[in-house]
Amino acid sequence: MQPVWDWFRWLNQATGINLTIFYDAFDRTRFASGFWMTVKLSVICIVLSILIGILGAWAQGSRHRILRGAMHWYIQAFRNTPPLVQLYFFYFGLGSLITGVTGPLVTNVGWAIVSLSFFAGAFNVEIFRAGIEAVPRTTIEAAASLGFSRWQTYRQIVFPLAFRISLPALNNNLINLVKTTTLAYAIAVPEMLYVSSQIWSDELNVPVMMNVLLLCYFLLVGIVVWMMSRWERAVRVPGFGV
Amino acid sequence: MTDSIDPIVEVRDVHLSFGTTEVLSGVSFDVRKGGVVCIIGPSGAGKSTLLRCINGLVPINQGTIRVARFQVNALKTDAEKIALRKEVSMVFQQYNLFPHKTALENVMMAPIHVLREDPKEVRERAVALMAKVGLQTKQDAYPGELSGGQQQRVAIARSLAMRPEVMLFDEVTAALDPETVKEVLNAIKELAREGMTCILVTHEMRFARELAHEVIFTDGGKIVESAPPAELFDHPKQERTKAFLSQVL
Amino acid sequence: MNVLLPINLPKPAASAPWRLEVSHGVILAGLFVVGCGLAQAQVVPGQPSVLDTIAKWTPVLAKGFVFNLAISFVAMTIGTMAGFFLGAAQISLLAPVRGGAWLTMNFFRNAPWLVLLFYCMFLIPFQVTIFGKTIPIPDWTKATLGLALPVMANVAEVVRGAIQSIPTTQWEAASSLAFNRRQALWMIIIPQCIKRMLPPWMNLYAILTMSTVLASIVGVDEMMTQTQRALSAEARPGLLLAFYSYVLLWFFAYCYPIARWTVRLEARYAVRQ
Numbered sequence: 233m234q235p236v237w238d239w240f241r242w243l244n245q246a247t248g249i250n251l252t253i254f255y256d257a258f259d260r261t262r263f264a265s266g267f268w269m270t271v272k273l274s275v276i277c278i279v280l281s282i283l284i285g286i287l288g289a290w291a292q293g294s295r296h297r298i299l300r301g302a303m304h305w306y307i308q309a310f311r312n313t314p315p316l317v318q319l320y321f322f323y324f325g326l327g328s329l330i331t332g333v334t335g336p337l338v339t340n341v342g343w344a345i346v347s348l349s350f351f352a353g354a355f356n357v358e359i360f361r362a363g364i365e366a367v368p369r370t371t372i373e374a375a376a377s378l379g380f381s382r383w384q385t386y387r388q389i390v391f392p393l394a395f396r397i398s399l400p401a402l403n404n405n406l407i408n409l410v411k412t413t414t415l416a417y418a419i420a421v422p423e424m425l426y427v428s429s430q431i432w433s434d435e436l437n438v439p440v441m442m443n444v445l446l447l448c449y450f451l452l453v454g455i456v457v458w459m460m461s462r463w464e465r466a467v468r469v470p471g472f473g474v
Numbered sequence: 475m476t477d478s479i480d481p482i483v484e485v486r487d488v489h490l491s492f493g494t495t496e497v498l499s500g501v502s503f504d505v506r507k508g509g510v511v512c513i514i515g516p517s518g519a520g521k522s523t524l525l526r527c528i529n530g531l532v533p534i535n536q537g538t539i540r541v542a543r544f545q546v547n548a549l550k551t552d553a554e555k556i557a558l559r560k561e562v563s564m565v566f567q568q569y570n571l572f573p574h575k576t577a578l579e580n581v582m583m584a585p586i587h588v589l590r591e592d593p594k595e596v597r598e599r600a601v602a603l604m605a606k607v608g609l610q611t612k613q614d615a616y617p618g619e620l621s622g623g624q625q626q627r628v629a630i631a632r633s634l635a636m637r638p639e640v641m642l643f644d645e646v647t648a649a650l651d652p653e654t655v656k657e658v659l660n661a662i663k664e665l666a667r668e669g670m671t672c673i674l675v676t677h678e679m680r681f682a683r684e685l686a687h688e689v690i691f692t693d694g695g696k697i698v699e700s701a702p703p704a705e706l707f708d709h710p711k712q713e714r715t716k717a718f719l720s721q722v723l
Numbered sequence: 724m725n726v727l728l729p730i731n732l733p734k735p736a737a738s739a740p741w742r743l744e745v746s747h748g749v750i751l752a753g754l755f756v757v758g759c760g761l762a763q764a765q766v767v768p769g770q771p772s773v774l775d776t777i778a779k780w781t782p783v784l785a786k787g788f789v790f791n792l793a794i795s796f797v798a799m800t801i802g803t804m805a806g807f808f809l810g811a812a813q814i815s816l817l818a819p820v821r822g823g824a825w826l827t828m829n830f831f832r833n834a835p836w837l838v839l840l841f842y843c844m845f846l847i848p849f850q851v852t853i854f855g856k857t858i859p860i861p862d863w864t865k866a867t868l869g870l871a872l873p874v875m876a877n878v879a880e881v882v883r884g885a886i887q888s889i890p891t892t893q894w895e896a897a898s899s900l901a902f903n904r905r906q907a908l909w910m911i912i913i914p915q916c917i918k919r920m921l922p923p924w925m926n927l928y929a930i931l932t933m934s935t936v937l938a939s940i941v942g943v944d945e946m947m948t949q950t951q952r953a954l955s956a957e958a959r960p961g962l963l964l965a966f967y968s969y970v971l972l973w974f975f976a977y978c979y980p981i982a983r984w985t986v987r988l989e990a991r992y993a994v995r996q
Binding site for chain 2 (some may be wrong): 469
């Protein structure tokens with residue numbers, strides 16, 4: 233790999249494009265750790281927000297008015313307030329309340345995961361809810377007529393169909409989630425943007441680092457899009473216009 | 475119509491209103507085991523609603539419905555209704571197959587998950603049922619790849635897989651073109667000849683004449699006239715029946 | 724479908740439309756009071772109460788909020804205008820124009836808003852000289868431009884979608900009346916698009932308003948920075964929860980009505996296929 237790094241050193245000397253993240257070992261490890269932190273945040277938040285979405289969509293269809301009302305307010309609260317302020321609320325606000333004997337119980341990374349998962353989860357609840365409501369009532373009637381219980385109907389028939397219907401909107405939301413992980417910068421989580429800002433203040437190569445950053449986010453978003461389209465193709469039902 | 479043997483379906487003085495609209499106003503009739511009853515009448519007369527009351531999908535306001543040993547109007551919990559639906563199966567106008575499962579899987583699903591039968595046995599039975607409705611080559615096709623008539627036959631096979639006592643057919647040929655209507659009616663004819671108790675809401679008058687033991691004409695939520703087909707179609711007693719028949723025949 | 728069921732079935736309660744009512748405001752205020760109560764519980768006697776502190780800082784925060792709104796208006800205007808052209812460029816008959824527009828749109832759509840903000844803050848010069856006059860570009864202008872970029876990309880997507888949803892028969896009618904392509908687009912097609920673009924556009928505005936707080940991270944003086952100044956001036960940990968809840972409430976009170984209005988407009992202008 234050393235020749236590759238040396239080429240970048242030459243690139244800097246020849247053209248002034250200073251990509252220290254390649255030829256400088258310290259910057260290289262810093263940037264890699266930032267990249268992996270972004271990936272980690274994205275993956276964990278995607279999984280958690282989908283879980284929140286599934287549970288929330290189930291709760292929104294429940295027969296209990298209080299549960300339905302609570303879900304409605306959760307969604308409206310998280311959709312109509314800035315995610316950055318939500319992050320501050322969790323980290324500074326709740327974080328200052330939940331302090332253990334030897335310092336804070338939840339790290340800034342932890343609060344970032346909590347905040348972003350609830351933020352994306354609120355959108356997912358609506359997306360899954362729309363998918364569930366798009367399953368024709370008559371299909372559910374047919375299942376009931378065959379003797380399926382409510383839970384069986386949800387698990388065997390409603391959810392598989394609702395999920396397929398929701399995939400495009402879910403795809404969109406997950407891409408937004410990957411982009412929103414940059415907000416963790418504000419609470420000093422060492423994700424890609426934070427690490428890059430440290431690098432460019434040290435090395436004074438702001439434009440280059442900015443472009444690298446943008447390219448990396450394209451890469452991540454591109455990977456998510458690719459995986460989602462693979463998934464969509466895998467669960468596609470022939471003849472069903474979904 | 476009533477026999478010395480207890481009828482398998484007994485509907486007595488059923489009233490049902492949605493809000494202020496009265497859909498069923500005092501409907502009563504019996505169906506004996508192995509009987510084929512066709513319900514005809516203008517749209518909006520509450521015929522489909524009546525079928526849905528018989529299998530417990532829609533609760534009634536007044537009256538009683540008995541199917542085999544179940545008092546349908548008294549069923550409260552989901553578990554009780556599920557027990558009822560193991561005896562009564564319904565086939566819908568829009569087939570309502572599960573689009574994400576193949577035809578064979580559609581037929582197999584309910585016996586496996588609801589009746590908890592052995593999947594291997596269920597599969598054998600499902601394959602036989604698919605052959606019975608003439609679709610043995612379409613087992614692995616998804617509903618989206620099948621024509622309307624084929625989907626409807628899969629729906630019939632799916633209902634048969636539950637080995638019901640009574641089958642309800644809700645205008646099952648209304649969404650099909652004339653050629654495919656024949657396919658489906660032939661399948662139902664087979665069932666009737668084998669002794670299945672069938673209650674059909676239908677517009678197919680020739681079918682009713684050929685197969686029904688009793689034809690019931692409803693209008694405005696009430697039974698206007700009920701008689702064996704030869705009598706009802708050729709010598710209707712009520713004016714409204716005459717008016718309706720002159721329009722559709 | 725169910726031909727025989729009567730048409731006027733009563734709707735189940737779960738799908739009744741939610742309207743903004745006084746009860747919502749009461750619930751919000753209630754949550755705020757609970758939050759303050761929690762904070763008040765941490766107050767040492769002798770210090771002013773939480774509500775007093777918040778009331779003291781409210782004028783400053785309000786001015787900050789107004790500045791957020793100003794940024795949102797300017798960014799939305801610039802972004803919308805640019806977005807229209809970018810969206811129209813995507814259906815251009817010239818392949819390079821189409822390709823370039825598509826690339827630009829996806830470039831700004833797939834980039835995180837905060838990164839674009841940093842981009843503009845660092846790379847736009849702090850002053851520019853045109854025709855001998857030196858115009859300083861303050862931080863908030865750079866931030867506004869930084870926010871206008873993703874708005875432009877999203878508006879372009881909305882415009883493109885709306886234009887493509889107008890049936891081709893409209894284009895045919897226009898050309899048979901001797902309109903050239905540009906006239907057909909701007910005089911016939913786009914006016915029809917406005918209605919169906921309104922809900923997603925309003926949704927975008929709500930997202931933009933909430934994103935204006937990002938400007939605090941890059942050093943622009945708006946409501947968030949004022950809040951952080953207030954908190955460090957007061958230096959009481961108990962106030963963190965109350966102040967951040969307060970800020971959330973301000974944004975909620977502004978964005979929630981927009982969201983409800985958008986839902987109503989969506990229902991009215993739903994594209995009937």
